[in-house]
Amino acid sequence: MTSDDQEPKTPEQYFKNGRAWLVEAEDNLVEGQDSATLAMLAIASALLALCSQFIREREDGADG
Numbered sequence: 001m002t003s004d005d006q007e008p009k010t011p012e013q014y015f016k017n018g019r020a021w022l023v024e025a026e027d028n029l030v031e032g033q034d035s036a037t038l039a040m041l042a043i044a045s046a047l048l049a050l051c052s053q054f055i056r057e058r059e060d061g062a063d064g
Helices: 011-030 036-063
Strands: none
Touching: 011 036
8 A cells, every 4th residue: 555656645545545554454453463553554644635635725725
């Protein structure tokens, strides 16, 4: 779920990745494995999505 391309991700892509990490963390928790790292990735992805959305809204506001 990582990306080597240099294109900025959209908020939707960050949320999609965060959801995938969260599902993986939940699956590992059920299996009794350590899921803290996966949960942190999910949280980080959600925060990046919020930041990306904020930047998009600021750019849209500056254009119009």
